Amino acid sequence: MAEKIRYALIGCGRIAPNHIAAALANVEALELCAVCDPVEENMERVLEQAPEAVRQTVTRYTNYEEMLEKERPILVAIATESGRHAAIGLRCIAAGCNLIIEKPIALSIADADALIEAAESKGVQICACHQNRFNKSIQKIRQAVEAGQFGRMLHGTAHIRWNRNQNYYTQAPWRGTWEQDGGALMNQCIHNIDLLRWMMGDEVEEVFAYTDNLNHPYIAAEDLGLAVVRFKGGAYGLIEGTTNIYPSNLEETLYLFGEKGTVKAGGKSVNVIEEWRFEAQTEDPEAVKARFHENPPNVYGFGHTPLYRDVIAALGEGRAPYVDGYAGKRALEMVLAIYQSAATGKPVHLPLKECATTDFIGRFGR
Numbered sequence: 259m260a261e262k263i264r265y266a267l268i269g270c271g272r273i274a275p276n277h278i279a280a281a282l283a284n285v286e287a288l289e290l291c292a293v294c295d296p297v298e299e300n301m302e303r304v305l306e307q308a309p310e311a312v313r314q315t316v317t318r319y320t321n322y323e324e325m326l327e328k329e330r331p332i333l334v335a336i337a338t339e340s341g342r343h344a345a346i347g348l349r350c351i352a353a354g355c356n357l358i359i360e361k362p363i364a365l366s367i368a369d370a371d372a373l374i375e376a377a378e379s380k381g382v383q384i385c386a387c388h389q390n391r392f393n394k395s396i397q398k399i400r401q402a403v404e405a406g407q408f409g410r411m412l413h414g415t416a417h418i419r420w421n422r423n424q425n426y427y428t429q430a431p432w433r434g435t436w437e438q439d440g441g442a443l444m445n446q447c448i449h450n451i452d453l454l455r456w457m458m459g460d461e462v463e464e465v466f467a468y469t470d471n472l473n474h475p476y477i478a479a480e481d482l483g484l485a486v487v488r489f490k491g492g493a494y495g496l497i498e499g500t501t502n503i504y505p506s507n508l509e510e511t512l513y514l515f516g517e518k519g520t521v522k523a524g525g526k527s528v529n530v531i532e533e534w535r536f537e538a539q540t541e542d543p544e545a546v547k548a549r550f551h552e553n554p555p556n557v558y559g560f561g562h563t564p565l566y567r568d569v570i571a572a573l574g575e576g577r578a579p580y581v582d583g584y585a586g587k588r589a590l591e592m593v594l595a596i597y598q599s600a601a602t603g604k605p606v607h608l609p610l611k612e613c614a615t616t617d618f619i620g621r622f623g624r
Contacts, residue, residue, distance in 0.1 A: 260574070262286075262287060262288060263287060263288050263289065263333050263573065264329065264330065264331045265289060265290055265291065265331060265332070265333045265334070266290075266291055266292040266331040266333075266334050266335075267292075267294065267334070267335045268294045268322045268325070268336050268346060269294070269336060269337035269338035269339075270295035270297070270300035270303070270337070271295075271430065272430070273337050273360060274300075274304045275304055275307060276389075276562040277358070277562060278290070278293075278304050278307060279307060279562065279563070280563040280565065280566040282308060282312070283563045284563070284566050284567055284570055287570045288333070288566070288570065290308070291315075291316065291317065291329050291331060292316060292317045292318070292319055292325050292329045292331065293305065293318060293319070294318075294320065294322045294325045298318065301318045302318075317329065326353045327353075330354075331355055332354075332356060332573075333355065333356045333358070333573070334350045334355045334356070334357055335358040335359075335360070336350070336357060336358070336359045337360045338360075339432040339439065340360075340362055340364075340365055340432075340438060340444070341432065341437055341439065342438070343359050343360065343362070343364055343365075344364040344366075344369035344372065344373055347359055347363075347364075347384070348373060348376055351373070351376045351377050351382055352376070352380070354380065355382060356383045356384070356385075356569070356573060357382070357383070357384045357385065358387055358566070359373075359384060359385070359386055359586065360387045361387055361388055361589065362586070362590045362593070363384070363386045363583065363587060363589075363590055364586075364587075365438075365439075365440065365590075365614055365615045366594075366613065366614030366616070367587070367591065367611065367612055367614070368612065370583070370586065370587040370591075371587070373583060374583040374584065374587065377583060383569070383572060383573065383578060383579055385565065385568075385572075385579035385580075385581055385582065386581050386582065386585050386589070387562070387581075388449055388452045388453075388585065388586070388589060389561025389562045389564075390449045390450070390452075390453060390528055390561050391452070391453065391456070391561065391565075391581055392561040392565050392580075393523075393527070393528060393529050393552065393560070394529070394549075394550045394551075394552055395523050395529055395531045395550045395552070396453060396523065396528060397550075398546065399457065399512075399514065399521055399523060399531070400456075400457070402519065402521065402536070403457055407516075407518065407519050407536050407538060408515075408517070408518055408519040408536075409518035409537075410493075410516060411458055411459065411489075411491070411493040411516050412493055412494075412515045412516055413494040413495060413496070413515050414457060414458050414493070414494075414496075414514045415454070415495065415497070415512070415513045416450040416451055416454040416495070416496070416498070416499075416512055417499075417509065417510070417511045417512075418442075418446060418499040418500070418510050419498070419508040419509050420446055420503055420508070421502070421503045421504065421506050421507055421508075422442070422474075422481075422501035424474075427474070427476060433445065433477070434476075434478060434479050435477070435478050435479070436479055436615045436616055436618055436619045436621075437616055437619070439479065439615075440479050440480075440593065440597075440615045441469070441471070441477065441480035441481060441501075442480055442481050442483060442499050442500055443469070443480060443497075443499050443593045443596060444593050446499065446501055447497070447499030448592075449510075450499075450510055450512060450528065451499070451592050451593060452585070452588070452592075453528065454512060455487075455495075455588055455589065456585070456588075457512070457514055458487075458493055458495055458514075459489060459490070459491060459493070460588060461489060461490035462487060462489055462490065462592065462608045463488045463489060463490050463607065464488045464605045464606065464608070465485055465487050465595040465596055465605065465608065466485065466486050466604075466605045466606070467484060467486070467596040467597075468485075468600050469596065469600035469601075470482050470622070471622040473502045474501070474502075475624075477624075478622065479615075479621070479622070480597075480600075480621075480622070481500060481501045482499070483497065483498075483499045483500070483596055484497070484498055484499075485497040485596045485599070487592075507526070510524070510526065510527055510528055511523065511524040511532075512528050518536060519535065519536040519537065520535045520536075521534055521535070525552075525553075526553075529551070530551050530552070530553075531546060532547070534547060565580075565581065568580045568581075591608065591610050594610055594613040594614070594615070595608060595610055597613070597615070597617075598613055601617075601618055
């Protein structure tokens with residue numbers, strides 16, 4: 259039996275239970291050796307789901323550098339404030355750790371590049387935690403894209419119509435700040451933005467956008483973003499992202515329109531195929547909708563467990579993860595391009611050479 263991979267989690271906030279659950283679901287390959295958070299209660303809360311035998315063997319740390327030195331993990335998940343991802347990631351890479359980094363991978367192009375370059379130099383892997391790529395619905399749609407069933411892609415749209423109230427931001431004051439987070443697009447909408455870019459071929463020519471803060475005067479960043487994307491090859495994309503929907507989350511949808519196919523994924527986190535129409539209709543659409551349908555308890559979905567499974571396989575096979583550091587950078591780049599276009603009132607051409615969320619401090623007067 260292969261030796262287990264020593265695994266540790268840094269950051270025990272809102273998303274941390276999904277990481278612990280994914281690690282426990284892959285317990286045959288992972289040894290949960292440590293968790294780290296400056297607040298001890300957070301660590302205890304996130305470990306409540308673990309069996310008692312596991313809880314007794316997991317070491318708790320309030321200092322991640324001490325954890326790296328004493329535990330020497332092989333795989334580390336970073337689920338801290340977004341603004342700390344890059345600095346912690348670089349320190350972990352220097353210690354020889356492979357990484358799963360919660361979205362966004364960083365808050366600047368420079369930091370994303372630094373992470374990728376450091377990992378390649380050290381010979382370790384980075385996985386960007388865009389877990390919705392592993393949804394059953396998304397995997398089925400991706401197969402159709404790769405098989406050419408859509409023919410030439412014409413346009414696609416991503417809609418994220420959610421709600422985040424003041425209590426959400428009060429719980430963690432770093433949220434909604436330019437230094438540590440960004441707004442609705444960077445925090446809530448980046449998953450679907452990632453899917454749109456990925457499905458449309460990744461190569462973006464130009465972005466034009468508007469952003470605003472219409473209903474969240476207690477945060478610095480945007481609560482609404484609207485963007486038009488022109489992809490290389492002539493296809494277009496539309497992005498609508500907001501946290502202003504009354505009174506609660508409404509939907510997250512992804513539409514793809516090709517010359518020979520139309521698909522719509524919807525539900526809480528694009529977990530449901532709602533339309534499946536192709537010129538070469540080799541499968542019953544209703545059967546596809548029924549088979550590739552999930553009903554997750556929240557917007558985080560079920561993707562963390564297969565994402566972890568892929569990372570474990572990648573380490574064993576000596577390959578890059580399915581969602582690697584470059585994928586994380588592309589999603590980040592899209593959001594930063596939207597921010598830059600909205601701030602300047604001009605189209606932004608990709609690739610972006612330099613841009614960071616901190617470039618937009620004071621954008622909405624705060």
